[in-house]
Amino acid sequence: MTEKEMVIEQNGEVLKAQEKERIVQQIAKELQLSLKQIRTTVGLLDEGNTIPFIARYRKEMTGELDENQLRGIEERVTYLRNLEERKREVIRIIDEQGKLTGELKTAIEKAAKLQEVEDLYRPYRQKRKTRASVAKEKGLEPLSEWIMAQPKQGDVHKEAAKYVDAEKGVETADDAISGAMDILAENLADDATIRAWVRRYTMDHGMLTSEAKDPEQESVYENYYNYRELAKKMPPHRILAINRGERENILKVGLEVQPESIHNFMARQVIKGSSAVQPILTAVIEDAYKRLIAPSIEREIRAELTEKGENQAISIFSGNLRSLLLQPPVKGRCVLGVDPAYRTGCKLAVVDDTGKLLEVAVTYPTPPNNKKKEAAAKFNELIKKYGIQLIVIGNGTASRETEQFVAEVISDIGVPDLAYLIVNEAGASVYSASKLAQEEFPDLDVAERSAVSIARRVQDPLAELVKIEPKAIGVGQYQHDVSQKHLDESLKTVVESAVNHVGVDVNTASPSLLSYVSGVNATTAKNIVKYRDSNGKFLNRKELQKVPRLGAKTYEQCIGFMRISEGDNPLDRTPIHPESYKVVDRLFRELGVGMEKLGTPELSELLGRQDVEKLAEVLEVGVPTLRDILESLQRPGRDPREELPLPIFRTDVLKIEDLTPGMELQGTVRNVIDFGAFVDIGIKSDGLVHISQLSSGYVKHPMDVVSVGDNVTVWVLNVDLKKGRVGLTMRNPHQGE
Known part of the structure; x- marks a missing residue:
């Protein structure tokens, strides 16, 4: 060199x-x-x-x-x-x-x-052919410069006559002036100061308008058939709704702003005082704004508004997805999963308390078959044979008819503690047709795999839902109207965060679950499972270093999130990183206890009494790290999801006709959106708690009050039997009586 x-x-x-x-x-x-x-x-x-x-x-x-x-x-x-x-x-x-x-x-x-x-x-920037570029080719740039110099005296037509040239296509002085004006208009449209001011002014004062292309056409966009709102005040969900109406060719959308203030600003930037060319410059300003600046700025502001709408929609989807992934697992129960349907019958799948498939079947209790007697006999047989304690029904087609049937079965059979649960089956059909499902259950048909997924997503929602493409899990709002690349990236981040928050059992985790662990990619995840299948269960975390393609950096990043529940080292079932195992050794020596005490109430009580800051000095470790270590040692093997309340189990069905205003009900939040939350209260359609009914105080956004999966107490506000809609409130109407 x-x-x-x-x-x-x-x-x-x-x-x-x-x-x-x-x-x-x-x-x-x-x-x-x-x-x-x-x-x-x-x-x-x-x-x-x-x-x-x-x-x-x-x-x-x-x-x-x-x-x-x-x-x-x-x-x-x-x-x-x-x-x-x-x-x-x-x-x-x-x-x-x-x-x-x-x-x-x-x-x-x-x-x-x-x-x-x-x-x-x-x-x-290199431009395609424009009116200004054509004028420049005709040699009219010097005339535009003469005009921009704003001479006090002079005759613009006389000056323009010098540029008349029939061969170049400039037939008259007016042609020359027109071409020079095109050059000046493009120069103004390209001026960074002018563009920045006009963009800001338009965003502050522009009215977004929408009207129907065909006012007689019935559609879900009728609220926007003659609509105006200040662009910067538009809520994100309304922006996306109008965008969709425009995309479906039902709405015509525009951005209106009064041009006078913009003309005046541009004039202050351009016109230096009275001159022989002032009327021409005024016309140039109006043309530059109307023909070049306004359409361009409108596109930019519409894009900015759309980005605002998309970011909010993705944020809502992400928040809902995280809440859904972190739902508490229903452990220790043998579950009967039901994928409801009409003509093709309800597919049944029995899974034991570990999620292992025991049996599949099909029954026809719903229309048009209505074979309720045969179906009840099959349900009774499976319930008694496997000691089933929970029936889980997907919330898709025929779910409420199936629910009515299951409630009757539970009532007739009289098995104590037998209950049913409706779960969001979004994505189950996507999973059941996937290559992963085919590998997992090669002998089952698509609907049978779906029934297995429905049963398992109650036992361990996180482990089951990670098998599904995140955007197929329907807990969003306008998710199909946003940038799919941005949505995919955001949702992948949410799943990664949830998986690492909970941690994974490396001896039972699927490749799908492992691939979301910090530092692990799809190839490494498959290699972990392949190594486990060939060599048996991992006995300690160190053994993972033998997995092909799992290098030192990957090991460092992932190992703290991997758990080995019954291995050689009790610390391997905690979130404590192996780099801190020496700290734990020094801690136990300092406290005079052995590893055999891990998980005992005595050790938890002893650790809880420690002065963390003083102990950190003695052990020569940072306070935050020691705090995490003590917490992990107090509750080894803890699943953070277990602190959340379990879903509401039901034994009887509720019909919309049973509801009356003021009735108190228990429900589960199914979806949270900008203007409220949908709550499953056990009827065919979820009820809506509008944002104004979520709390007696001011609510900035519904997500500040409720999350997907929350069990909530609600009261019926109103019932629309014709449309099948129920309005709910979380504000106790009986308070203060």
């Missing part, structure tokens, strides 16, 4: 370091975190550490930043690095054109958003 090349490389490293520090400072300011926290987090991410690992096992280094904060830092680092890359690219392209000035370079380098960079780059 020559001396010159070494200098260039050193300069490059210095510039990279400066850029990294600039990004760190900006994120620290935006997120109101310390420079040290941002620097450390960025460094850990750059070293290939996952967010679940950093959040759990690097608390001292990050100042105990949680997963959400870490993901916020990761998102901003990615955005700002992409921004810096784009700045370099734009500067290079403009420089190659020979048009880069020091002032322009500084403006690009100081830009804080990608939109600002694109606005500055706009005049230099």
Whole structure:
């Protein structure tokens, strides 16, 4: 390497370091975190550490930043690095054109958003043929410059006559003036200052309007057939609803803004006073705005509003999905799963308390077959044969007729503690037709596999639901209207977070579940299962190092989230990372107890009495790490989901006709959306608790009050028998009586 090349490389490293520090400072300011926290987090991410690992096992280094904060830092680092890359690219392209000035370079380098960079780059971007480019080809640029100079005296027609050239297509002075105006209009439309102001003004004052293309057509969009609302005040769900109506060719959507203020602003930027060309410049301003700026800004603002709607929809879906994944497992029960149907009959699957399939069957208790007697006999046979304690019914087609039948079976059979449960079966059909389901149950048909999935998602919701593509689990709002790539990325993050929060039993986990563990990919997950199948159960965490393609970095990232419940080392069933096992040894020596005490009430009580800060000094370990270690030792093998209440089990069915206003009911939250929550109260359709009925106090968003899976007390507000709708409230109507 020559001396010159070494200098260039050193300069490059210095510039990279400066850029990294600039990004760190900006994120620290935006997120109101310390420079040290941002620097450390960025460094850990750059070293290939996952967010679940950093959040759990690097608390001292990050100042105990949680997963959400870490993901916020990761998102901003990615955005700002992409921004810096784009700045370099734009500067290079403009420089190659020979048009880069020091002032322009500084403006690009100081830009804080990608939109600002694109606005500055706009005049230099290669354009397709435009009216302005045609005018330039005709040699009219000097005339446009003369007009822009705004001479006090002079005759514009006389000046324009100098450019008349029939061969170039400029037949008259008016043609020349028109072409020069096109050039000026494009220059104004490309001006970064003007565009930024107009964009901001339009967002602040623009009215989003929608009207019906055919006012006589009946549709779900009738609320928007003649609609106007200030764009910046529109709630996300309304933006997506109008977008869908437009996409389905039912609505015509626009963005209205009064142009006078915009014309006046542009005039202040362009017109220096009275001149011979002032009327021409006024016309140029109006043309530039109406023909070039307004349509472009409308597209940008519509895109910004759509992004706002999408982000909210994805956020709601993500929150609901996390709540659903973390539902408490119903353990220790033999379960009968029922995939209801009409013509093809109800598919049944019996699974034992470990989820192992014992038997499948089909019955026809629903229309058009109505073979209730035969179906009841089959149910009775399976219930007695396997000691079934819970019947789980999918909430799809024919679910309520099946529920009525099951309630009658329970009433007739008189088995104590036998109950039924309706579960959200969204995604069960997707799973049952998947390659994974075919490998798991090659001898079953699609509906039988679906019945197994329905039964298992009560026993361990997380383990079963991870087998399904996250977006197929229907707990969202407008999920089909958003960027599928963004949705997939966000939901994958949610599943990863939930799996690592709970941890996985490495000796029972499926490849689907293992693939979401920190640092583990699909190939490594399959290798773990293959190794387990060939060599028997893992006896300790160290043994995972023998799995092909599971290298040192992957081991470090994943091992704390892997559990071995009956292995050589009792610590392997806890969330304590093996890197901290020596700390546990020192702790036990300090307290004078042995490993055999792990899990006993005596040890839990002893650990609970410790002064964490003093003990951390003695053991030479960070306080956050020691706090986590003590918690893990007090409750080894704890499943965090077990602290949540179990779903509501039912023995009898409720009909919409049974409901009266004021009636108190117990229900389960099935979905949370922008304007409220849908609650399963045991009738055919879920009831709606509007956001205004969730609490007696102000509610900013329903997710602040309820989550999917919550058991709630509700009261009937109103019943619409014709539409099958029920309005509910969580505000006790009898309070204060």
